[in-house]
Amino acid sequence: MGTAPDAGQLMAILLKLLNAKKTIEVGVFTGYSLLLTALTIPHDGKIIAMDPDRKAYEVGLPSIKKAGVEHKIDYIESQALPVLDKLLENPSNDGNFDFAYVDADKGNYWNYHERLIKLIKIGGLIIYDNTLWGGTVALPEELVPGPKRKIRQEALAFNKAISSDSRVEISLVSIGDGFTICRRTH
Template identity: 45%
Template sequence: MLVQILGAEKCIEVGVFTGYSSLAIALVLPESGRLVACERDMTCLEVAKRYYDRAGVSHKVNVKHGLAADALKSMIQKGETCSYDFAFVDAEKRMYREYFELLLQLVRVGGLIVIDNVLWHGKVANPLINDAKTVSIRNFNRSIMEDKRVSISMVPIGDGMTICRKI
């Protein structure tokens, strides 16, 4: 829905897993639209590719196998800054800060960066839980709340999702 409302044509997904969200994005992109889908696990990519093929959207999806941070840095080096409309992040939680900083360079002003799992099963609100992933997400949430480069809305549905609009 967000991709449609935005009229997005160029999107990025960081963390594909089975391809559910990237498929949803690709299905609503215009025929000329493109999605860069970053995933380090080849088994996950093979599952996702089967769904892209079955849905007839493979031509819209540019799969990048490897570390997402490396793929995003490469896109920046190739001059793709400020050229993407939408990004969705559901990958290694301890990397959220780095992904966010890289995506801020790639997404245009007015574009959206959506981060999944920001409530982390409610653990981020429990000060007694201090494992590395929970602390990382907690710190990330705090930092984007204070970040003047974006306006945000945290949607407390499921495991929580933060929608960031680049200013």
């Protein structure tokens, strides 16, 4: 589990094109995408990273330390929604982030989106991972293995909602497990 290398390369290029300095990561797991972001943003850049599983984060922490980028990361051991809500309590955070990456519980993607769209600046990006869910979003329900059906339904609902959100331009990229790139337009 983790961000696919080809998806990570695309994310790094996008971060560079944005000249991203302030980012948010929802769902860290062992920190591959977090490390990639930290290596890509400038020395004084910052990442607010949230995940309830500190043990998984600590698996990748030695690599983050070895790379010399730990100072860029504000890791918060928590579910994401309370952290995002806390950020939104401070009006100076509105539109103050360049980039967000979401690879967390798929059932909350729309809840994350509603918060992130307020935190990301106009012209900034939000990327959602796993929006193809192993290709199951293109299959008839009866062909989807039982264990994948619940998250498939969540991915379908999110994909439908995001495709009609007038606040973003989107591109669904079929690398990794599906990367939905959203550019905030207003």
